[in-house]
Amino acid sequence: MARTTALSLSTLALAVSSVRALPSTNNAPKVIARGDATVGRFTVPAFAVNETNDPKVRARHTSVVDVGANWYIQAWIGTPGEPFYLLADSGAPNLSIESTLLPPEAQGDVPKYDPSKSSTAQQEPGYTYSECFGSGYCDNGVVYRDVFTVGQIAVTNMHIMVQTNNTEKSYGIRSGNLGLNIDRKGMVTEPNRLPTWFETIIPSLDEPLWTVDWHRSTQTGQFEFGFIDSSKYVGDIAYGPVTTDGGLWTIEVQGVGAGYDDANFHNKKFEVVVDTGTGGGTISRAVADLYWRGVPNAKWDDGWDNYLYPCDQVLPDFVIQLADGRKIGIPDEALRWKGENGWCATVLAVGGEDNTLWGGNWIQNFFVVFDWGNSRVGFARKSSY
Known part of the structure; x- marks a missing residue:
């Protein structure tokens, strides 16, 4: 390497409240398998993009130690589903997405979620959020419920943190985050913390775990949920x-x-x-x-x-x-x-x-x-x- 990379673990921690509750049981999320998939165990393709040399893209990285490729998955939000590339992030709890609700001066060139185009989108009354990352990037917004699909697994009425403001425009392919950390308190929503995507699907999984198998030679790999593939x-x-x-x-x-x-x-x-x-x-x-x-x-x-x-x-x-x-x-x-x-x-x-x-x-x-x-x-x- 040409230089030493500084590291501050303390910047990864988010200041959050400890209370969590669903706002209503009438619209509880439901996990649905599509095609020949099973909700108990499923695979999500991943691919790497090296964004080290683009300062505009680096602004939204979740840590101060980004010196290589980041790994992305594809997800769909809404009905009909809009495709987005998300960072599947074990360092954060939140499912968040950039949106058309951002003011024009806060919008970069990434694809943005438009709740008005989804027949299943519903704003969660009174719910907001605010998050910051180790890189210094922050955003805030409101909470919607909508269909969220990863691979062939869809979650109806999934709570999604929808951006209405940020500290810096986003560029590149990344529209948001799929948080996969182990914080059992949930996402950093207010007034109460709502369950994460992984918490939501746990009751449907064969085992409450997920695995990563990435390949440097091809820049492709997999996230697998609910099982451990011994061939890997x-x-x-x-x-x-x-x-x-x-x-x-x-x-x-x-x-x-x-x-x-x-x-x-x-x-x-x-x-x-x-x-x-x-x-x-x-x-x-x-x-x-x-x-x-x-x-x-x-x-x-x-x-x-x-x-x-x-x-x-x-x-x-x-x-x-x-x-x-x-x-x-x-x-x-x-x-x-x-x-x-x-x-x-x-x-x-x-x-x-x-x-x-x-x-x-x-x-x-x-x-x-x-x-x-x-x-x-x-x-x-x-x-x-």
């Missing part, structure tokens, strides 16, 4: 319990090694926020040192702010150990990034603090389980990259 990974799944209660999927790594040999494994505890709404992520210099001391011929390079190694050399797995004692590694084929003059860098970006955040650049190197029911995160070695 090899070996065991290593699990760590969620260590915070603010809604972020935060786990504690117990140690790091260069390969699975105990001689090259080092006990080192640090917390990681696993965030699908962020493009990048880092490890600290102290953590990086523990891995690279087990790699012959590696050297630190100030220009890259990272370690380099001879490009013709095979790297040992970058191995982490989670709370259950299992070790999971990123292999040589996934670690390699780019280089020059025979020296190569890896995807192991180096940042400042031990406690850190791993976004898309890290998540795509593992098969990841977000186990809502057991409040834990699982990592496994992928079947393919």
Whole structure:
């Protein structure tokens, strides 16, 4: 990397109230399967877009560590359904969308939800919201109920936070957020907090969890809900319990090694926020040192702010150990990034603090389980990259 990325986990937290209740039971959401789908288990395609170099697009990122591609899904809102690309975001609880209710001076070029064009749209009387992200972007608005469809699964009367104001115009393809964090208090709506999309579909799922399998080689992947596909990974799944209660999927790594040999494994505890709404992520210099001391011929390079190694050399797995004692590694084929003059860098970006955040650049190197029911995160070695 050309520079070190600063990280502030505190900016990810949202100040919210703790009360949640449905405004009415007469319009309760209903989960419906379409086509040959089943509500118990379903797959949603995902794709990556690298927006690092566009400052207009970066304005709406949910974190200050976006240094790579972000992963999107397609969703439909209303009747008839309008298609939108959303960031499926484990770092936030809210289902929010840009809308035609924004004043002209606040509208960018992204597709916007128009409630007047949906025969099933109904505004929730008296409900509003306000949200801010780690990048400094904020928006606020009202709450509507409408049909919300992801893949072949539709939720009727789903509460959607609809923008009426923001701090900066949005550009690119992203129209909103599908929050997937583990905050059981719900979305940040007022006067009461309303259930998130995932909370709404949990009673219909075979298991209360979802998984991520992204592929750097094709820039495509899947979110899967309600089940764990054993064909997507090899070996065991290593699990760590969620260590915070603010809604972020935060786990504690117990140690790091260069390969699975105990001689090259080092006990080192640090917390990681696993965030699908962020493009990048880092490890600290102290953590990086523990891995690279087990790699012959590696050297630190100030220009890259990272370690380099001879490009013709095979790297040992970058191995982490989670709370259950299992070790999971990123292999040589996934670690390699780019280089020059025979020296190569890896995807192991180096940042400042031990406690850190791993976004898309890290998540795509593992098969990841977000186990809502057991409040834990699982990592496994992928079947393919």
